[in-house]
Amino acid sequence: MTLQLNIYQRAELKNVHKQELYRRCADRIKAVLLIDSGLSFEKVSEYLLLDDQTIRNYIDRYERNGIDGLLNDSYTGCATKLSKEQEERLKENIKQNTYGASKEVVDYVIIADNARYYRAKLVKQYLESSRIRIEFLPSYSPNLNLIERLWKFFYKKTLYNKYYETYEEFKDKCLGFFVLSCFADLGKFFKTGT
Numbered sequence: 001m002t003l004q005l006n007i008y009q010r011a012e013l014k015n016v017h018k019q020e021l022y023r024r025c026a027d028r029i030k031a032v033l034l035i036d037s038g039l040s041f042e043k044v045s046e047y048l049l050l051d052d053q054t055i056r057n058y059i060d061r062y063e064r065n066g067i068d069g070l071l072n073d074s075y076t077g078c079a080t081k082l083s084k085e086q087e088e089r090l091k092e093n094i095k096q097n098t099y100g101a102s103k104e105v106v107d108y109v110i111i112a113d114n115a116r117y118y119r120a121k122l123v124k125q126y127l128e129s130s131r132i133r134i135e136f137l138p139s140y141s142p143n144l145n146l147i148e149r150l151w152k153f154f155y156k157k158t159l160y161n162k163y164y165e166t167y168e169e170f171k172d173k174c175l176g177f178f179v180l181s182c183f184a185d186l187g188k189f190f191k192t193g194t
Contacts, residue, residue: 003059005036016067025071031058032070051156081138108132113145154178 005013010033017029027048034044035055045052062070082090108131112118118134127134142148158177164170 003032003035003063005032010036012067016071020071024073028058028061028070029067031055032062035059051153110134111137113137114139 013029013033017026017033020026020029027050031044031048031050034047035041039047041052041055044050044055048055058070061072065072080087110132112134114136117123118136123134137144142152154174154177158173162173164173
């Protein structure tokens with residue numbers, strides 16, 4: 001798949017990129033411009049820290065529907081997981097309390113997967129006298145569990161369809177993934193707080 005933009009399309013993309021407030025949309029525009037410049041999907045995905053299928057999807061969206069199609073997020077979400085009773089309790093709570101920040105709501109809530117150790121007697125006994133509350137993710141919902149997303153990305157970038165001659169090479173590649181991919185931006189995070 002090759003993409004060849006004319007000078008007007010390039011100028012329009014660059015102009016929209018300068019004005020774009022959302023990083024996700026700006027990355028989509030960058031992906032189109034980088035592919036147009038002749039870089040491979042693999043290189044663009046490496047530079048933008050996205051998988052190459054995502055880059056291909058961006059190009060496809062742009063080719064089919066232009067900038068509007070590229071930037072349009074038509075994601076509608078899914079049905080609520082709350083029962084009617086839980087929804088009513090939530091509405092009442094919001095009517096009675098005004099929260100200035102999400103931190104006020106989640107100070108003592110731990111989101112956990114359904115690992116057995118979270119349900120151990122010792123943990124339950126501690127929680128009875130604690131201000132901490134555990135909210136369990138729904139069963140079989142890896143999309144909600146951030147560590148599962150990390151493992152999927154790790155697998156895709158490091159293990160999928162790869163062969164390593166030696167254990168040392170395999171170990172170096174695995175450790176390199178976490179050092180380079182995951183921790184490279186920590187310095188920026190601590191400097192800017194974002």
